[in-house]
Amino acid sequence: TEPLLRVEGLRKHFVLKKGFPKPRTIRVRAVEDISFSIEPGQAFGLVGESGCGKSTAARALLRLIEPDAGRVLFRGEDVLTAKGQALKALRRRIQIVFQDPYSSLDPRQSIGSALTEPMRVHGIATGAEARRRAAALMEEVGLPPSALDRLPHEFSGGQRQRIGIARALTVEPELIIADEPVSALDVSVQAQVLLLLRELRQRRGLSFLFVSHDLSVVRWFCDRVAVMYLGRIVEEGPAARVLANPLHPYAQVLRDASPIPDPSRRTALPRILGEIPSAANPPPGCPFHPRCIHAMPICSQQMPAWTPAPGEKAGGVACHLVG
Ligand code: SF4
Ligand code: MG
Incomplete structure (x- = not known):
């Protein structure tokens, strides 16, 4: 059977000019040929140190940045070649939740309008019906419906992330891409937001691509995991096995740096074994x-x-x- 999402050979390089007075062109190989599949209902983790390409990969597969090569099949339909209405429909079914929801909320737009707008754009509901749905979504994410009349700055970081999650749900997606959804939050708030995401996953049968540098969070949330290093996936398998008994030496180092399987403890990856080589000049072999x-x-x-x-x-x- 066809997986929910199949990514094949995804690649994204950034070409930069650097140096003065004679700038030279540098090619940063942010994502270099990555492939994976997500089955319906699955939570798939993409882990690695900062700069490994995991966020770039998550954005490239939705074309928030255009990838250079590859195929991204959502229930068999290619996201990378879709145009017009077909692309709009695919973008409704895949929603992204960012690390900092504040940056994706318009500071002058009420929460109610931020939630009803995507419903109108995608022809799901308008007027009083959209408002009723927005109020129900607020309750579902643990906020009072009266919050609809407020502005983003009136909420705490954790509340804003709940609003970001509610907004992703307005268009009834099948897949949520969560890019470090709790990394910007206080440790005490992280576990609550993770519990909410897991509850929503179960209640709504949602699938997740969960991007994180935090192995303990991924171990708790995900069924499968792919470990990225310098733009490539170096190991992929069941989250419980890969994070406890990895085969790849890099994944072993990550595991040893993060031994506590407790989502309330945040374990940032230390700089291990010296600096990561630059993606502009990856080592051979x-x-x-x-x-x-x-x-x-x-x-x-x-x-x-x-x-x-x-x-x-x-x-x-x-x-x-x-x-
Ligand atoms: Fe494996 Fe060799 Fe790469 Fe180490 S350097 S991860 S042993 S292939
Ligand atoms: Mg990132």
Whole structure:
């Protein structure tokens, strides 16, 4: 059967000019050939250190930034080639929740108008019916319907994230892309927002692409996980297995840096094994080899092939040690 979302060979490079007086062109390989699938109802985590390309990948698959190459199939329909009404319909079914909801809310627009506008744009409801739906959504995310008449600045960070979630739900999406949805919140508020997301997931049968640098949060929320390093997926599999017993040396380092499976404890990834090489100048062979304690001569010469993890039907790992 067709997965809900299938991403194949997604790539996004940024071309920058740097230097003075003679600027040179730099190609930053933010996302380099990534592929994964999300099944209906699944929560799929995309994890990695800051700068690994996970947010760029999440934005590129919705074309908030245009990718350079790849296919993104939502129930078999290609998002990257869709135009006009077809693209609008796909964008209704996939909604994104950002790390900082304040940046996506118009400071002069009431919450009520921010929630009813997408319903009108997508022909779901207008007038009193839209207002009634907006009030019901506020209750569903744990805010009083009277909040509809207020402006974004009147709410705390956690409340604004609840509003961001309510707004994503106005158009009845099937897939939510959540990009670090709790990282900007106080630790005490993070768990409440995560619980809300999990509740909504269960009640509405939603699927998630959950982008995070926080392994404990991903372990708690996700069924499957892909670990990204320098624009590539280096391991993918069941979240419980990959985050507890990863096969890839980089995923092992991440795990060791983040041992506490408790969503109320925020575990930022420390800078491990020195600086991450630049995506403008990725190392040859396995991109992790300059930092890998298991590196062998072949690792600096040849990109490791994608190999299934022993005993698993989907996913795999890209490392010369495996297979
Ligand atoms: Fe380490 Fe080599 Fe595996 Fe890369 S391929 S992770 S360098 S052992
Ligand atoms: Mg990011």
